[in-house]
Amino acid sequence: MNTRTVFVALSVLALAGCSEPSQELHSAAEIGQTPEYTGTGSQFVAPGWTQGDKASWSRELTVRTQRGQNEYNKTN
Template structure:
């Protein structure tokens, strides 16, 4: 004699396994999207002052952008520097 809970769990498992077969593929039909370079900024004007722009940064300044990434990685994400 089987327990009703075990039968119910088996039916739920089978239903969840079959539900995965109905998913649509998540491929990118348009292909690769070529964005602008990361240091081109979010605004169209120099020193636009958006919330995403660091103060004093100029649109298109690649070296300043790279330096800011290094600084963020060293100061903001380095747990050793945070703790000591």
């Protein structure tokens, strides 16, 4: 191989490392998934949450955040 071919090959490899995949958010319809609040059909769910009820899902996330993920509540 001549020097020029090696240089071109290394340049192509170096530029390929500079690319980055798209970080756009996709909706559930684009991905082909159902929304999280619809559940999995399992009988093992948190008490107070009804599968398929978006308002129930939202309340459960709020309660979970306040109980377990709020550092202010943990320290006081």
